[in-house]
Amino acid sequence: MKIGVVTFPGSLDDADARRAAAVAGAEAVALWHGDEDLHGVDAVVLPGGFSYGDYLRAGAISRFAPVMETIIKRAGEGMPVLGICNGFQVLCESHLLPGALIKNHHRKFVCKDQTLRIENNTTAWTSDYDANHEITIVLKNQDGSFVADEATLDRLEGEGRVVARYLGNPNGSYRDIAGITNERGNVVGLMPHPEHAVETLTGPTTDGLGFFTSVLKAVVAS
Template sequence: MPRRVGVVTFPGSLDDRDAQRALRVAGADPVPLWHGDADLHGVDAVVLPGGFSYGDYLRCGAIARFAPVMDSIVAAAHDGLPVLGICNGFQILCEAHLLPGALIRNRLQRFVCRDQRLRIENTTTAWTSGYGAGQEVVIPLKNMEGSYVADAHTLDELEGEGRVVARYVSGNPNGSLRDIAGVTNAAGNVVGLMPHPEHAVDALTGPGTDGLSFFTSVLDLVSA
């Protein structure tokens, strides 16, 4: 039986159906989760998709962090539930303090949309075990507030503990400190990523299938 992975829809989400499709391609049974419903319906993992939750008012992810579903996700994540936040989902994870740091306006104050080369730095997380250490992949990127920032102590801690999941190579598109494209929590079950792996699971519609292993990795974990 396919593993059930929840995909949350907030007002303003626009990549929730893409995430569901990516999970189906990976072999999972995607389960739609509504922002106003605290019930996670027994899913084995959760994806917070990209978009503009609640119109990005106040700060990106600042209102979504208080949605009823997030109370359940935060509690479940602390108990080990795998959670992946993509783009706006990454912003929400930072606002919910499941991940350190914040995502701010791009350095050049412009929306960026392009196929982006990344280097996978950490292959021990729930979402990256299917990659090789140092593997370079190409995954679409689209953001306006995609610049990852944190204080120097936090950045040094992330580096020292190997919690930088992915870095930008061949140019930093948004001014993220230390070229950081994604990070993980200490336990490795919560990952935030600014590029969109759900848009790179089918050679026909994307730049390739380099994003697929984010989804097959978690399926391998929860099926073990």
């Protein structure tokens, strides 16, 4: 079982994401933004950071990287893809997920331990959590405010596609949304960082590990 983690110019959390994959028991594979080959991975993580310096819009230029052409195609075929923070922004810019992420409403960078409620535990990345499981993981972002029009928000909620919600809204995200999924449940975008909460030595909890153990089961099952 191989989990690929893409490195874009300006990615920050690619090494932590690879480590989290390894802690969960997967083989972590480093993928390069300029290489369209996914090197046989079974799932992909788009990590946090400031790819291309967040120029134009966060994720807007990364979305057209050669590796993304392959990831968009494979995601359409059902391959699990998790976008964390900047990766979530890339998924929205790629139209793999609806909505967009704009600057935090309070205009400050936020870095804190954040509690979330997992509201959909049927996706490829959340099956190891109980329904309405509350987890505390790291939140650190500048453009973390999830926005979409009312019809899209209603559709996401109606179809159970809100994966995680903030308990105490830290950034102005509409309807406290911290993470969403696509119709099929294989693509998940999440603003907080599960990869920073997989070991007690370096994280507030090990609550983030479930994202990585969930996808192992999803791949084995398929």
